[in-house]
Amino acid sequence: MAMTMSCGDTTVHPEVDRILSLFQVSKEQLHLVMHRLREEMERGLSRNTYQEASVRMLPTFIRSLPAGKVNGSFLALDLGGTNFRVLLVRFGSACEDAEHMVSESYRIPHKLMQASGQQLFDYIVDCIIKFLSNRNIKEPPPLGFTFSFPYQQTGLDQGILLNWTKGFDIPDCVGKDVVQLLREAIQRRQCALQEFDLDVAVIINDTVGTLMSCAYEDPKCEIGLIVGTGTNMCYMEQMRNIDKLDGDDGFMCINADWGAFGDSARRPLQDIKNEFDELADKRSQHPGQQTFEKMISGLLLGTIVQHILLKLKEKGVIFSGIKQHRLDHHGLFETKYLSVIESDTDDLLNVKSILEKFDLSSGIEDRRLVQKVCEAVTQRAARLCAAGLATVLEKMREAQQQDHMMTVGVEGSLYRLHPHFSRILEDTVKDLAPQCQVSFRHSKDGSGRGAAVVAAMNRC
Ligand code: GLC
Numbered sequence: 001m002a003m004t005m006s007c008g009d010t011t012v013h014p015e016v017d018r019i020l021s022l023f024q025v026s027k028e029q030l031h032l033v034m035h036r037l038r039e040e041m042e043r044g045l046s047r048n049t050y051q052e053a054s055v056r057m058l059p060t061f062i063r064s065l066p067a068g069k070v071n072g073s074f075l076a077l078d079l080g081g082t083n084f085r086v087l088l089v090r091f092g093s094a095c096e097d098a099e100h101m102v103s104e105s106y107r108i109p110h111k112l113m114q115a116s117g118q119q120l121f122d123y124i125v126d127c128i129i130k131f132l133s134n135r136n137i138k139e140p141p142p143l144g145f146t147f148s149f150p151y152q153q154t155g156l157d158q159g160i161l162l163n164w165t166k167g168f169d170i171p172d173c174v175g176k177d178v179v180q181l182l183r184e185a186i187q188r189r190q191c192a193l194q195e196f197d198l199d200v201a202v203i204i205n206d207t208v209g210t211l212m213s214c215a216y217e218d219p220k221c222e223i224g225l226i227v228g229t230g231t232n233m234c235y236m237e238q239m240r241n242i243d244k245l246d247g248d249d250g251f252m253c254i255n256a257d258w259g260a261f262g263d264s265a266r267r268p269l270q271d272i273k274n275e276f277d278e279l280a281d282k283r284s285q286h287p288g289q290q291t292f293e294k295m296i297s298g299l300l301l302g303t304i305v306q307h308i309l310l311k312l313k314e315k316g317v318i319f320s321g322i323k324q325h326r327l328d329h330h331g332l333f334e335t336k337y338l339s340v341i342e343s344d345t346d347d348l349l350n351v352k353s354i355l356e357k358f359d360l361s362s363g364i365e366d367r368r369l370v371q372k373v374c375e376a377v378t379q380r381a382a383r384l385c386a387a388g389l390a391t392v393l394e395k396m397r398e399a400q401q402q403d404h405m406m407t408v409g410v411e412g413s414l415y416r417l418h419p420h421f422s423r424i425l426e427d428t429v430k431d432l433a434p435q436c437q438v439s440f441r442h443s444k445d446g447s448g449r450g451a452a453v454v455a456a457m458n459r460c
Pocket of ligand 1: 080147148149150165166205206207226228229230231232233257259293
């Protein structure tokens with residue numbers, strides 16, 4: 001039997017040390033990650049190499065940030081995870097300044113995430129119809145569509161789906177224009193819409209929505225970051241640096257699609273990835289894909305913790321004596337538990353009740369160890385995300401050849417709800433990119449509201 005020594009209030013065991021050290025990434029390692037991500041971003045921008053780049057650097061065809069006020073009413077759809085939202089946003093005119101927004105969330109049934117494109121888009125249009133008829137809206141305003149999956153654009157209202165992420169897997173949509181799929185579903189439901197038209201004006205990614213929504217309030221905001229179920233970033237890039245597009249003047253917003261960083265044959269994250277990442281990835285929806293995202297976002301952090309706890313149990317370090325439990329049910333350990341566990345204090349009674357969901361009775365030493373494991377997994381996630389952000393901040397600082405304040409607009413449940421994630425992220429960014437003056441702006445509802453902002457900019 002393995003030897004366990006009690007030292008103060010935590011359990012010290014060689015297996016615990018070994019596992020926790022797998023999640024420590026030093027500043028030197030983070031600098032390496034920055035260097036490799038930068039290379040991959042350049043590859044994604046270059047005409048000769050973009051097709052083989054894991055970080056796709058997708059052009060959005062948005063050439064500017066919102067300058068000043070927009071006005072009018074717009075519908076926005078936000079599809080990117082288990083909930084689908086419809087929003088109605090009215091931007092105030094000069095005399096009527098206040099902005100008004102109403103929204104509703106609809107759960108996407110799990111089976112629809114793996115059904116057919118027709119079933120998914122019909123469901124979406126049914127939700128829009130419900131939203132409009134509940135409010136007695138007979139003439140819907142132009143619509144902005146936030147679609148938070150990788151797609152290729154050649155214009156503002158067209159997006160060819162490249163692949164699904166975050167638990168969605170509907171093969172018949174891949175390679176198709178999702179705006180067209182939405183329009184076809186609208187056509188199919190035309191009688192329910194009673195002749196009035198829904199005009200899909202723009203499609204954007206959630207990072208872009210977050211950026212545009214924040215930039216509408218803060219002109220220094222040039223980066224949009226999401227850390228929720230998935231993670232991704234967009235930023236304003238100079239056209240002369242986007243080698244794969246013609247034209248050198250001005251800027252374009254680039255959706256980096258950085259979740260896939262690490263997927264290329266070069267395996268740039270192989271020395272950071274560990275056995276628990278492998279275990280969590282193996283049984284995920286898209287094994288071998290979205291390497292960076294799986295180490296950072298809510299998608300798999302809970303599952304990584306679950307695999308560590310199983311290993312510690314197998315080694316006899318934790319939950320000794322318990323034979324029957326539910327910890328081996330894959331995917332049951334949700335990332336939201338990490339927030340609860342890492343917020344708990346004293347007797348860790350919230351940790352206790354989470355463990356009871358898995359039929360695990362626990363002593364205080366077990367609970368402290370569970371908390372330590374969660375902290376290690378979160379810490380690595382936030383530090384890796386910071387390395388990503390520092391990479392783009394440095395790139396933008398170099399291009400501007402002068403230090404200026406930059407704001408990062410951020411949205412996502414992990415950033416918003418976790419007790420420590422945002423602080424670790426922000427501190428690490430400052431440590432890795434000390435010359436960048438950066439501030440963070442949390443954008444509430446930005447991903448959806450941003451689609452209304454872009455639709456409004458496009459109409460002006
Ligand atoms: C996934 C999607 C990406 C999205 C991100 C955050 O990585 O592929 O498009 O921006 O999640 O939601």
